[in-house]
Amino acid sequence: MxxxxxxxxxxxxxxxxxxxxxxxxxxxxxxxxxxxxxxxxxxxxxxxRKELADVLADQAMTIPYVHAMRFANQPSNDLANQIAEFAPEPLNWSFFASGGSEAMESALKIARQYFLQRGKPEKSRFIGRWQSFHGNTIATQSVGGHLGRRAPHQPMLINWPHIPPAYCYRCPFGLSYPNCDIQCAQALEREICWQGPETIAAFVAEPIVGAAGGATVPAPEYFPLVRQICDKYDVLFIADEVITGFGRTGKNFGIEHFGVTPDMIVTAKGISSGYAPLGALIVSDPVMAAFQTGSGKVDHNFTFAGNPLACRVGSEVLRLIEKExxxxxxxxxxxxxxxxxxxxxxxxxxxxxxxxxxxxxxxxxxxxxxxxxxxxxxxxxxxxxxxxxxxxxxxxxxxxxxxxxxxxxxxxxxxxxxxxxxxxxxxxxxxxxxxxxxxxx
Ligand SMILES: Cc1ncc(COP(=O)(O)O)c(C=O)c1O
CATH class of the missing domain: 3.90.1150.10 (Aspartate Aminotransferase, domain 1)
Structure with a gap:
């Protein structure tokens, strides 16, 4: 030891x-x-995997680091282009972080900035679900709803609302599918209205809850209803695909099982297959259009954002996922x-x-x-x-x-x-x- x-x-x-x-x-x-x-x-x-060790070594000797605040680099451009092909339309823009928590933190900040661009500064709060996990930073733990993981930091967390999970085996409403009117999704509409739709920026959920729920799959109607509710109240839907992304569930992204397109996908884990620390926030064209026609600026970065080593690995992983x-x-x-x-x-x-x-x-x-x-x-x-x-x-x-x-x-x-x-x-x-x-x- x-x-x-x-x-x-x-x-x-x-x-x-x-x-x-x-x-x-x-x-x-x-x-x-x-x-x-x-x-x-x-x-x-x-x-x-030798292919991945080789690209790491090659990139380390070519250029291992570029400061993404001020300079571009080819591996991150390439990976963003590949992801634009791999992710559902119109999710065509990527920001690269060092893991899932950073990617989710980026999603929360960029969702907020999206509403600033649109002149809706009050839309700055997020709705999560109980029995969910979205990362270990303060903001991501706040939107997460895993009691055990929240407990030590409870007084430090941001007071954002949560709705019950989509957990059919132990329905939080005591109902059983299909005679439940998908109350777990209806709860989102009630929560948005209670909080005031003008204050809510986004709803955050994993398509299939991984570690915090034990692979709980919602009813087929759940995400279509969530999408409708979010659209009705001008609330973004952020899909946490840190576990479910990059093929894990048998589709490119887990949300594709439900025929719904989120406004943002947060992903990590399989994206680099463990050969480098990497996470991605994938954002839709309409969301980015607000920045394009607005200030033209995204006020967010990390020292290791868009890291060439990690992105080069990500590119090769995606190439191999497709090839194999x-x-x-x-x-x-x-x-x-x-x-x-x-x-x-x-x-x-x-x-x-x-x-x-x-x-x-x-x-x-x-x-x-x-x-x-x-x-x-x-x-x-x-x-x-x-x-x-x-x-x-x-x-x-x-x-x-x-x-x-x-x-x-x-x-x-x-x-x-x-x-x-x-x-x-x-x-x-x-x-x-x-x-x-x-x-x-
Ligand atoms: C669903 C989900 N979101 C976010 C995270 C946080 O990712 P990371 O540990 O890479 O920061 C995890 C990690 O397990 C996760 O399972």
Missing amino acids: SGHIIQPDIIHEFLCLERGEGIYVYDKAGRKYMDAAAGVGVMALGYA KLVEKAAARGKQLFAGLENFYRFPFVGDVRGKGLLAGIELVQNKEKKTPFPLEFHAYQKINELALDEGLIVYPGGGTADGYIGDHFLLMPPLIISEEEVDQLLTLLERVLTRFGALV
Whole structure:
């Protein structure tokens, strides 16, 4: 243990991962693990990709850094052009940051500036959802609604409103789809009206809630309704695709499953497949038109914005995603994965299996009929994590699933390059983990 590194746990030593290859990582002792979490939804192309190491080295020797406040650079121009092709129309403009939180922070500021351009300075507040996560900075944590992550900083957070999540397994309105009139979306209209539409700049939501919800998928009508409500009140819709972007769910972007186009997409993780810190804010033509016909200025930058090293990697990742048809593969492997996961409903503690493509969530319950979560003290998600590691499998466990406080789930989001045989192996390993977990409950 270094004794000098600040990590989320400074008492217990983390397992030190030393190297990776394909979808596998190896610890210092040489033990092999299947990384079914892809780091944390990051390693889309897998480990030890020479193409990515090569472009990094080449870019480092060409020009590793350019100050984006004052100069342009080719890799960031190229990546912005590629993303304009890859993202739905009319999302054609990109700002590059170093990760998801920075990209979301950029979205909030640029949404605000959009309304300044349009002479609506009061539109400066944001609506998020409970049981959501949008980043670890103060503003992104404020729009996020994960109680546990908000708790230590609660007094520092901005007092923005939240609506209940689109969480059919435990409907916050006590209703069941399709006899619910999509109350979770209707709640947005009520909140906008209560707050005063003239004060609300944007609504922020993940198309499929990843870590904070355990891959919760809303009803098909949810986002079309959200879009209608946002349009009615001149409120922007910001889709957080930090996890769901770049093919993870079997479409280029997760929101495409719902036939809706957001005004902004915030994305990161898979965009660089972990070979450089990178996030992107993708903005629509109409939003940028307000800047073009307005001041012509966007008042926002970071020292590492549009970094040539990171953007060059992003370009190569996108080229490989397209060349290797990884979006289509994620859809196909996802079908295989979900077909296998369905069998795990036979375990009495598997309450819900959900998600899309290669983003799968399994919610664990003590009593399946009553959907009773495990008591907090039982540490169900930590137990799954430990058993999985012991079986040589890395999953992404999470808590607070049921109400932000209690409830347990784990996510599977393996690299998009996972093969058919490897999905079968993943299911075999997971079956062992669940069988061992069953002996503890
Ligand atoms: C949905 C979502 N938004 C935002 C973020 C923040 O991204 P980052 O950790 O790269 O700052 C995350 C990170 O896990 C995320 O899952």
